Amino acid sequence: MSAALDYSRQEMMAIATGREIRDGELAIFGVGLSMLAGFFAQANHAPNLRSMTEGGVYGATPVGGLPWGIECNRISSNATSFTSALDALGFLVASGRCDVGVIGAAQVDKHGNVNTTGIWDGEIGPHYRPPKTRLPGAGGANDIACGAKRYIIMVTHEPKRFAERVTYVSSPGYLDGGDSRARHHFVGGGPSAIITTLGILRPEPGTNEFVLNGWFAFSGIEEIRANTGWNLRVSPDARLIPEPTAEELANLRKVDQTGALRKK
Amino acid sequence: MTSKLISLSEAARRFAWDGMQYASGAALPVGSDAVIFGRELLRQKHKDLHAIFHCNSQQLNLLAAAGAVTKAECGFSALEVFGFANGLRRAVENGQLALEDYSNLSMALRFLGGALNWPFVPATVNIGSDLQDRSAFAPDDYPARSKIPAVVDPFTGREFGALKPLRPDLAAIQVTLADPTGNAIMLGTEWSRYELSRAAKKVVLIADAIVDPACIRQFPNLVRIPDIIVEAVVHWPFAAWPQGSPGMYDIDESHMAFMNMALATEEGTAAYLREFVESYDDLDSYLDLIGRDKAKALSQGSSSFLLDPYRRWILPPEDVAGLAAPELAA
Numbered sequence: 235m236s237a238a239l240d241y242s243r244q245e246m247m248a249i250a251t252g253r254e255i256r257d258g259e260l261a262i263f264g265v266g267l268s269m270l271a272g273f274f275a276q277a278n279h280a281p282n283l284r285s286m287t288e289g290g291v292y293g294a295t296p297v298g299g300l301p302w303g304i305e306c307n308r309i310s311s312n313a314t315s316f317t318s319a320l321d322a323l324g325f326l327v328a329s330g331r332c333d334v335g336v337i338g339a340a341q342v343d344k345h346g347n348v349n350t351t352g353i354w355d356g357e358i359g360p361h362y363r364p365p366k367t368r369l370p371g372a373g374g375a376n377d378i379a380c381g382a383k384r385y386i387i388m389v390t391h392e393p394k395r396f397a398e399r400v401t402y403v404s405s406p407g408y409l410d411g412g413d414s415r416a417r418h419h420f421v422g423g424g425p426s427a428i429i430t431t432l433g434i435l436r437p438e439p440g441t442n443e444f445v446l447n448g449w450f451a452f453s454g455i456e457e458i459r460a461n462t463g464w465n466l467r468v469s470p471d472a473r474l475i476p477e478p479t480a481e482e483l484a485n486l487r488k489v490d491q492t493g494a495l496r497k498k
Numbered sequence: 499m500t501s502k503l504i505s506l507s508e509a510a511r512r513f514a515w516d517g518m519q520y521a522s523g524a525a526l527p528v529g530s531d532a533v534i535f536g537r538e539l540l541r542q543k544h545k546d547l548h549a550i551f552h553c554n555s556q557q558l559n560l561l562a563a564a565g566a567v568t569k570a571e572c573g574f575s576a577l578e579v580f581g582f583a584n585g586l587r588r589a590v591e592n593g594q595l596a597l598e599d600y601s602n603l604s605m606a607l608r609f610l611g612g613a614l615n616w617p618f619v620p621a622t623v624n625i626g627s628d629l630q631d632r633s634a635f636a637p638d639d640y641p642a643r644s645k646i647p648a649v650v651d652p653f654t655g656r657e658f659g660a661l662k663p664l665r666p667d668l669a670a671i672q673v674t675l676a677d678p679t680g681n682a683i684m685l686g687t688e689w690s691r692y693e694l695s696r697a698a699k700k701v702v703l704i705a706d707a708i709v710d711p712a713c714i715r716q717f718p719n720l721v722r723i724p725d726i727i728v729e730a731v732v733h734w735p736f737a738a739w740p741q742g743s744p745g746m747y748d749i750d751e752s753h754m755a756f757m758n759m760a761l762a763t764e765e766g767t768a769a770y771l772r773e774f775v776e777s778y779d780d781l782d783s784y785l786d787l788i789g790r791d792k793a794k795a796l797s798q799g800s801s802s803f804l805l806d807p808y809r810r811w812i813l814p815p816e817d818v819a820g821l822a823a824p825e826l827a828a
Contacts, residue, residue, distance in 0.1 A: 265578045288602055289526070289687040297800050302742075302749050303578035305529035305687050310744040311800040316687045319552070320610065323603035328622055351599060351628070362637035368587045368597075370576030372629055373553070376601035380623040403627040404599075418626040419656050 241478055243431040244495040246450050247388060248274055249478045249486055251336060251429045254386050259333035260284045262322065262378055265304050267388055268336035269296070270490050278485040286326065288374035290317035299492035323374050327381040330421035335378035335385040340369050341400045342389055344443050344464045346407025346425035349400035350375060358401060365402075372404040379405035380418075384426040391430035396463040408442035415442075432458045434475060435466075443467070448475040501678040501821045502731045509702050509732050510538040513668050521550040521666035521698055522557050523673075526689050526741070527578045528749055531555040532704040534737040534784075535670035537775045540564050550666045552605045552690050554583045556741055556757060562589040563761035564771060569635065570595060571664075573602035580754050585761030596634040598645070600624060604661055606690040611663030612697030621646055621659035630659055669698030672737050673723065674745055675808055676705035678821045680728030681714040681721045685804050686744030688722055695723045702730045704737045706746045708818045713811030733818050734781060736796075739788055745804035747796040750788070 248267060252275035255261055261283055263272035269287070273295060276283045286292050289304035293314030301308040310316070326332055341349040350372060352365025378385050387407075389395055407425045408415050415424055424442070428435040434448040446458055446468045459466050478486070486495070504512070514520070520539075523532050536557035539547070547567045551558045553574040561567050563585025575590075575597060576582050589595035600608070604624050611619035624630055624646055631641040639645075646659040671691050673682040682703055684691060695701050703723070708731070714721055737743075740753035757774070760766035778784040785793055813821075 289529075289689060291687055300579065302580065302751070302754075303526070303528035305526045305689065305744075306578075307742050307744055307748050307799050307801040310686050310804070316685075316744075318688045318692060319602055319606040319690050320693060323601075324606065328603060347627075358632070360638070360640045362632045362634060362640065364590050364593055364597075364634075366591065368575070368582070368590045370582065371572060371574050371599050372601040372624075372627075373574035374602040376627060376629060377603035377623045380625075402632070404629065406627045409626060415626070417657075419622075419658070420626075421622065 239478060239480060239483060241483055242496050243452070245483065245486060246478060247429055247431050248495055249482050250434060250475060251386055251388050252278060254427060254429070255280055255283065255334055258282045258284070260326065260331060262286050262288060262327060262332050262335045262382065264288065264337055264374065265301060266338065267495070268338060269301060270486070270495060271336055271388065273489040274486045277489055278482055286322050288319060288322050290319060290322040292317070296489065300490065300494045323377045327377055328421070330381060330383070332382045333384070335382035337375040337378055337385055337387055337405060339387050339389040339395070341395050341397055342387055342428055343397050343400045343407070345409060345411045346387065346428060346437060346444055347400045347403045347409060348375065348379065348387060348405040348407060349402045351402045351404045354401050375405045379407070379422065379425070380420045381422045384423050387425050387428045389428060389430055391432040391458065391461050393461050393463050396461065398464045408437060411442045412440070432461060436469065438469070445469045446472050448473055450475055451477045501823050502680050502728065503678050503708070503733060503818065503822050504730050506534065506538050506732050506734055507542070509730050510535065510542050513700055513702055513729065514539055514542065514544055516544055517546045517548070518667040519548045519550060521669040521694055522555065523669065523671035523691050523694070526687070527553045527555050527574060527576065528580060528741050528754070529738070530672045530684065530686060530689070530743050531557055531738050531741055532670040532672040533557040533739065533741060534734050535702070535704055536561050540566060540771065540775050550664055553602065554586055556754070559583040559585040559758065559761055562586040562595055563767040565589070565594065567595050569598070571598045571600060573600050573605040577754070577758060580758060584758050585767065588762065598634045599629055601629060606693055608661050608664040609690050609693035609697040611661060612665040613693050616663055618649065618660035619663060620649065620651070621661045625659040664697055666698045668700045668702065669694050670702050670704055671695060671723065672704045672743070674706050674743060675709045675713065676703050676731050677709055677711045677714045678731060679711070680723070680725035680731050681711070682723040683717060683720050683808070684722060685746070692722050695727055700729050701727055702732060703728055704732045704734050706735055706737060706743055707812045708733045708821070709808060709811040710813060713808055736785065736788055736793060744801045747793070748799035750792065750796060
């Protein structure tokens with residue numbers, strides 16, 4: 235029985251994210267966890283996935299463990315095409331061709347806006363000031379958030395990361411909720427899910443506020459609500475998300491050779 | 499055409515100045531970047547740089563840690579799997595460096611706009627977020643109107659953003675192979691080196707290897723940077739170290755982590771500058787610093803087969819020395 239399987243919360247998050255990705259899609263992954271989730275999907279149920287990195291590396295699968303970056307040798311050893319940022323993020327994402335992207339977040343809010351720029355002590359205020367803790371910045375995530383048909387946000391589920399409103403919008407979700415995203419005429423549709431170490435949140439139709447859609451075998455509604463910084467509502471169709479199967483776990487670990495997801 | 503091969507120190511002397519807008523090779527955070535040129539800028543005590551880095555790399559991390567940068571524009575400001583860039587982070591958090599945030603596509607678009615001499619580049623990204631509304635260069639302009647101003651599409655009447663084109667004073671671009679006049683082949687993703695090479699007012703190539711011009715004529719489709727836009731060529735193997743260069747060498751994982759940890763503090767940075775910036779005299783002593791055995795091991799990575807089609811044209815060091823630009827050979 236799968237209940238006997240030993241797996242980490244990070245592995246569950248990666249598998250749940252991978253399950254969102256469908257065979258044949260054109261997909262873009264960032265470095266780290268999102269790349270593992272994407273290549274897991276390819277190894278597991280989406281053999282015809284057309285994947286790319288924002289660095290313009292196409293047709294590659296990682297060699298020797300988790301790639302150090304979107305451009306490194308571990309992702310450059312069996313590529314079928316090397317191009318550029320303008321090609322990957324522009325011609326294939328900003329154009330509206332890309333089906334799905336996966337991005338990470340330091341902080342996410344109830345409308346799926348993502349902050350990866352910095353942590354301030356309170357609001358920034360009208361005068362822009364340096365963050366108390368500087369984070370990596372938007373990278374390609376802003377471009378994926380604006381251009382991909384849908385995207386998935388992967389994030390560790392902790393109260394400090396789940397805010398009513400992010401301090402700084404690095405990558406736009408549904409902004410102020412409702413149809414507020416529409417005023418910017420983005421070709422991309424917005425975030426389809428926030429997948430965490432505790433469960434899955436999806437946007438409620440109409441309000442575009444994220445509500446709880448599923449919990450994992452090791453978590454539950456109360457734990458998730460307690461770890462969310464806004465009054466998280468529970469969707470009427472919320473349910474227990476199936477545990478990883480032995481096959482899923484084996485396929486994930488083939489991709490995660492160095493055990494990056496098993497450390498926590 | 500005559501050779502443009504000059505030494506690293508000569509290239510920095512000739513093309514760098516305090517306060518310049520300096521772009522590195524459309525920096526890749528852990529990959530191809532002219533990290534060695536940043537070391538040389540510090541050896542020559544340059545300061546007050548306005549850094550244009552598509553992404554932060556160990557070069558910007560080092561320059562920022564050493565206090566040589568007052569302004570920077572970036573799409574991504576960390577080191578991917580190696581984490582936050584401690585030197586850059588410290589300079590931003592203590593207010594010594596103003597970091598203007600963009601995204602990875604908008605930086606490439608701004609190079610493209612500079613290359614084409616466009617007045618602005620229409621932006622369908624970065625709008626609606628704080629990348630548009632917040633400016634570190636104009637902190638009181640909120641919501642910012644000077645950074646990515648709104649512009650109306652004359653065809654549809656819809657509002658989008660206007661990105662400011664980039665025309666850096668100098669770009670030091672790391673390439674895998676170059677011939678002595680500056681025709682270059684890049685293995686791995688070119689990221690935005692193609693656009694940057696046309697946007698920058700001056701381009702210096704830092705090449706891992708120098709090839710016979712016959713190599714260039716064999717693969718002209720792969721020559722994405724032609725010599726007519728290049729001022730000078732510097733031959734410097736392991737120019738991206740501790741970062742990697744596809745086909746040439748892998749990332750030096752332990753030095754990546756060691757360097758980033760050192761740059762987290764002023765004392766660590768001072769020690770790093772002593773040991774890994776000011777300590778070598780020439781290419782030979784630089785390679786000794788990396789460690790010959792380590793350099794050899796790093797050269798035998800999983801992507802080294804990418805270099806195979808070009809190996810027969812790579813010139814040995816003694817031949818490269820004989821090809822130095824005439825005014826220096828004298």
